[in-house]
Amino acid sequence: MIEAANLNKIPDVRHGFFTREGGFSSGHYGGLNCSYSSGDAAENVARNREHIATALGVEAPHLMVAQQYHSAEVVTVTTPWSRENTPKADGLVTAIPNIALGVTTADCGPVLFADQEGGVIGAAHAGWRGALGGVTDATIAAMEGLGARRERIFAALGPTISGPVYEVGSELREEFVTAASASEQYFSPSDREGHFLFDLPAYIKQRLFDAGIASVEILGTCTYSDKNRFFSFRRTTHRNEKIYGCQLSAITLGPDSFIREA
Numbered sequence: 001m002i003e004a005a006n007l008n009k010i011p012d013v014r015h016g017f018f019t020r021e022g023g024f025s026s027g028h029y030g031g032l033n034c035s036y037s038s039g040d041a042a043e044n045v046a047r048n049r050e051h052i053a054t055a056l057g058v059e060a061p062h063l064m065v066a067q068q069y070h071s072a073e074v075v076t077v078t079t080p081w082s083r084e085n086t087p088k089a090d091g092l093v094t095a096i097p098n099i100a101l102g103v104t105t106a107d108c109g110p111v112l113f114a115d116q117e118g119g120v121i122g123a124a125h126a127g128w129r130g131a132l133g134g135v136t137d138a139t140i141a142a143m144e145g146l147g148a149r150r151e152r153i154f155a156a157l158g159p160t161i162s163g164p165v166y167e168v169g170s171e172l173r174e175e176f177v178t179a180a181s182a183s184e185q186y187f188s189p190s191d192r193e194g195h196f197l198f199d200l201p202a203y204i205k206q207r208l209f210d211a212g213i214a215s216v217e218i219l220g221t222c223t224y225s226d227k228n229r230f231f232s233f234r235r236t237t238h239r240n241e242k243i244y245g246c247q248l249s250a251i252t253l254g255p256d257s258f259i260r261e262a
Contacts, residue, residue: 033245163199
């Protein structure tokens with residue numbers, strides 16, 4: 001797993017941006033696939049998630065991952081839910097120790113949050129729709145609802161598709177520029193007419209800075225370019241493959257003394 005230096009400064013927080021390496025899945029899902037909706041065998045996904053929960057020092061049923069749908073919806077987690085009762089959301093927050101908040105991604109941006117003093121954490125799944133719709137702002141606001149203060153919040157953006165390989169159509173660029181003209185800076189012309197390269201990590205980074213939080217770290221790892229470590233929806237599409245897995249990023253509150261197992 002990969003860790004962010006800023007989140008590591010907070011004693012009672014454990015976190016990890018997990019790669020596809022290791023795990024129990026095989027074939028196109030090879031490694032640590034954590035998506036039940038991928039088509040992978042459910043027992044493999046369950047074992048992969050249990051491995052991550054163990055690495056973070058929580059019980060497997062306490063690793064919470066919502067049904068993500070590219071929204072700005074945020075759920076406050078007060079008690080673990082069953083798989084059958086999983087809510088639909090793209091942001092999760094909690095102030096309860098030993099509950100891990102997770103998001104699955106395969107090019108979208110996983111953002112983990114922690115209030116360095118207030119004992120509140122959050123996780124957000126920020127694809128282009130969620131980022132534009134304000135999922136990171138909504139997650140920060142939900143953390144404030146639990147007693148966090150944005151001037152104490154640290155955030156880290158994990159493995160995400162990078163600008164040089166993320167080609168989009170002109171209609172997507174227009175949607176961003178219409179919402180905020182300054183967004184034009186995140187798009188550059190591609191080799192194909194009417195298409196642009198979109199720097200999603202830079203856009204998310206700016207949204208986080210604009211929110212006025214204390215610290216923002218961007219890990220700078222590209223899911224598309226590193227096939228050995230990361231699943232990538234777009235890479236799979238370019239290969240004309242129909243199935244792909246998802247990596248998982250998670251954060252939890254707990255005691256400072258623990259053994260990092262990943």
